[in-house]
Amino acid sequence: MSQLNRIHAQTLKKGIEYSKTLIEELLRIPDIPYAHKLFNQSPYPTVFLYNKLIKAYSSQNQPRQCLSLYSQMLLKDCPPNELTFTFLFPACASFYSLLHGKLIHTHFIKSGFDFDVYALTALVDMYAKLGVLIWARQVFDEMTVRDIPTWNSLIAGYSRSGDMEGALKLFKLMPSRSVVSWTTMISGYSQNGMYTKALQMFLKMEKDKEV
Structure with missing residues (x-):
């Protein structure tokens, strides 16, 4: 931390571009509260800088801080970008707040x-984790491009809700699958007490690897 303090002092003394130095240190610093302290002293924090701090708090499962920073962005007239929402949607899921998630979803759409x-996949995952599968499926169905994590997120949502039939239907529709796709199905069957089907899915996965 002493090195960071020296950089901080040099920044203030020499008047070099504060945000640039701060961003570089935020990428490495393990002490998020101290990084936040430096962030608060930046006169013109950029969306990139906000995203770094929101991401850091999200990775530490501190959704309140993520949402607080988002509110601060809006108050300071610093428009978010698509990455901001990619980090915010998981925060809403961790916070178990459908209200916050819906409000941020609305702003996400209005922001274009x-x-x-990636942001849409995070949105699908948020609704799935909050147990609102009808909205998760609506977002999924309206997507023009989906990647494997998008499919996996919705399959996991169906599995958590106990709808393994729905999960399997989606699994079969996947244009391609990853190991996570298979393990999500296997875990879903196991967690729902369907051990025979879990074993069958495992054997199918092993056979699929051989093809």
Whole structure:
């Protein structure tokens, strides 16, 4: 931490571009509260800088801080970008707040970022984890481009709700699968007490590897 303190002091003393130095240190610093302290002293925090801090808090499962930073962005007239929402949707899921998730979803659409597959996948995952599968499926169905994690998120949602039939239907529709796709199905069967089907799916996965 002493090195970071020296950089901080040099930044203030020499008047070099604060945000640039701060961003570089935020990428490495393990002490998020201290990084947040430096962030608060930046006169003009950029969306990139906000995203780094929101991502850091999200990775530490501190959704309140993520949502607080998002509110601060709006108050300071710093428009979010698609990456911001990619980090915010998981925070809403961790916070178990459908209200926050819906509000941020609305802002996401109004901001014009509802084309980004990564943000949309995070949105599908958020609704699935909050147990609102009808909305997760609606977002999924409206996506023009889906990647494997998008499919996996919805399959996991069906599995958590106990709808293994729905999960299997989706699994069979996948254009391609990853190991996570298979293990999500296997775990889903196991967690729902369907051990024979879990074993059958495992054997299918092993056979699929050989093809």
